Amino acid sequence: MADRQRxxxxxxxxxxxxxxxxxAELGTAEVAPALTTAPDTAxxxxxRAEASGPGELMVLGPRTKAAYFTRDPGTWCLSLSIRPxxxxxxxxxxVRVLTDRAVPLRAWWGGSVxxxxxxxAGLAAEPLAEPGTGGAGQAR
Structure with missing residues (x-):
């Protein structure tokens, strides 16, 4: 399956x-290309959930430089950009303390997450549908 993002x-x-x-639903190819994220003030x-285990909520701080990373095939990701x-x-x-860092939301909110x-995790188990066809990503 190819990567699908929207x-x-x-x-x-x-x-x-x-x-x-x-x-994004990141494909199941044996070799996944590296992902790039541009600097972002937000x-x-x-x-992020991987096929191999449960997902985790992370808070990503503002990024002052681009980041390059690889990911495991079968990864599913939902990202909310927080207004400044x-x-x-x-x-x-x-979130200033997180500049160029990420922490699990659980570290800040405890078990309430x-x-x-x-x-x-239930959404991640659903296939990523194309707009207007139902499935994960459609308004509920």
Whole structure:
């Protein structure tokens, strides 16, 4: 299966908090190409699940430089770009301490993220549908 990525619409109620949502299902090829992320002043909340195990919610701080990394085949990812100035209110602490770093959300919120992770794991188990065809990524 080839990599499939797309931007999802942000619900009107979330627009003051979320600048964008991206979803990707990264193919099952034996050799996956390296991914590149450009510098970004926004923090992100990212859920990443691999075929080999449970997923995890991570808070990614602002990035001052590009990053290059590889990933395991079968990875599923949902990324929410947090509007500047909203990280403190959303996470309960400044995301400035995360510049060029990432931490598990559990480190900040404790076990209260477990239900959210379970819900996201259920979405990751669904195939990534094309717009308008149902499946993961469609508005519920």
């Amino acid at each position: 931007a999802l619409p942000v619900a009107a109620d979330l627009l003051p908090w979320i600048a964008g949502i991206g979803m 923090a992100s909340l990212v859920y 100035g909203r990280g403190q209110l959303l996470f309960g602490r400044s 477990d239900d959210l992770v379970a819900d996201l």
